[in-house]
Amino acid sequence: MESKNVKNIIVVDDDRSIRVVISTALTRAGYNVKSSGTAAGMWRLVESDFADVLITDVGLPDGDALDILPKLQKNNPNLKIIVMSARTTLLTAVRAEKKGAFEYLPKPFDLDELLNLVSSTFFSSKTNKPESSNQIAKNIYDSGPVVGKSMAMQEIYKIISRIVNTNFSVLISGESGTGKKLIAKSIHDLSSNTNNQFINLDSKFFDDYSYHSLFDRINNFTSNEIKNINDLSGSSIFIKDITELSDIQQKNLLNFIENGLSQIFPENSNLEKTRIFVSTKKNILNDVEKGLFREDLYYRLNVVPIKLPSLKDRFEDITDLTSSFLNRNYKNKNIKRSISYEGLNSLKEYSWPGNVRELENVVERLCLLSSTEDIPLTLVKEVLSEDRFDEGNKYEENLELYFKNYLKKYFKDFDENLSLNNLHSNFISKIEKPLIETTLNLFRGNQIKASKCLGFNRNTLRSKINLYGIEVVKKRKP
Secondary structure (H helix, E strand, C coil): CCCCCCCEEEEECCCHHHHHHHHHHHHHCCCEEEEECCHHHHHHHHHCCCCCEEEEECEECCEEHHHHHHHHHHHCCCCEEEEEECCCCHHHHHHHHHCCCCEEEECCCCHHHHHHHHHHHCCCCCCCCCCCCCCCCCCHHHCCCCCCCCHHHHHHHHHHHHHCCCCCCEEEECCCCCCHHHHHHHHHHHCCCCCCCEEEECHHHHHCCCHHHHHHHHHHHCCCCCCCHHHHCCCEEEECCHHHCCHHHHHHHHHHHHHHHHHHCHHHCCCCCCEEEEEECCCHHHHHHCCCCCHHHHHHHCCEEEECCCHHHHHHHHHHHHHHHHHHHHHHHCCCCEECHHHHHHHHHCCCCCHHHHHHHHHHHHHHHCCCCEECHHHHHHHHHHHHHHHHHHHHHCHHHHHHHHHHHHCCCCCCCCCCCCHHHHHHHHHHHHHHHHHHHHCCCCHHHHHHHHCCCHHHHHHHHHHHCCCCCCCCCC
């Protein structure tokens, strides 16, 4: 048996090259390392009381390492276990947490990240106890509907794995179509309360707040079948676009959160706490600072913040998302479809203003329009060109959104050390010149009518015409 004064580590992976790379890095960092390529070998090394830390892959040739973790921890309660996996799904992250892992590390990872994580185990008091129920079903979350191997999604998986079995309120933010409701439903489904209700409540539900009518109002505002108040015990409530709530709705929501079901219905004091999920497309903190959203409510809701990335910021997930949507089409219609490498590249080059929801709609449209199993590149380009036209219309409807996107592109490679003068004037001219030109054309060169429409006096309009070198063409009415 090795001396416990030495920091000992076991590395388990069925890929010999990975074992060698990790073991070498840890040895150079001053650790005493032993390794194995099987679950049986891992078990023998742990039983020898050799290790302080176990680093193991999930998929081993003779078993799933996560199924063994509870037994290992029962025999070695001080053993810190780091789980690594190329099976980068939400369910893997959640199973690792529930099975008692100290940390989950998706592959591929940086060796420095692993070394820092190993070092942190010796200074951390964190102890993960496996749940009493060790049978965590491998369900739809092993392959969907939450899909993504990108680093951004892996970080979200880690957050979800740590909060699935808590009652913390969750504030989910992100652009339209990023899947905010799906994330909330996933946390609910993977928690120990998975058999309890997941209730969508419209903001109008909080127009009124009467304890006595609460149960009836919930029934009126949801499609869930709620027969009695006990059906609400341990339920999850999802509220969309939280920043759209009026002042009175915000007040009523705060009362709902502060009182809880057990206080509202004291005769049912054994009711489990209702979990609150809220979503927003906006930066809610900006609304708080402007006095548009209650600060006390914000801190009640923002216990666990989850910021979902836009699809353009996780383009590496487009292939897996597309495959998931194609498989769903196959299950629904029993028609197998595929998209070529070139077609997938076209999808990756698109900006996706509607995010994951838009990609889902595009794949559905491709499946509907394609007459062959292999969806042709020409059809992919045709459907995307239609969406680009729609994207232009969306920007026309929201000039502020268009300008924000323009600024993002402009400042993408911005060097703050460069000496730039009159930035404000330069941008104003880009907007003001076409505005004046278009207005003059609208009134067929009539400067009196154009100045009145623009809110200028005639002399101001003339000076701007000269400033921007605008050509005024007078036209007669047709």
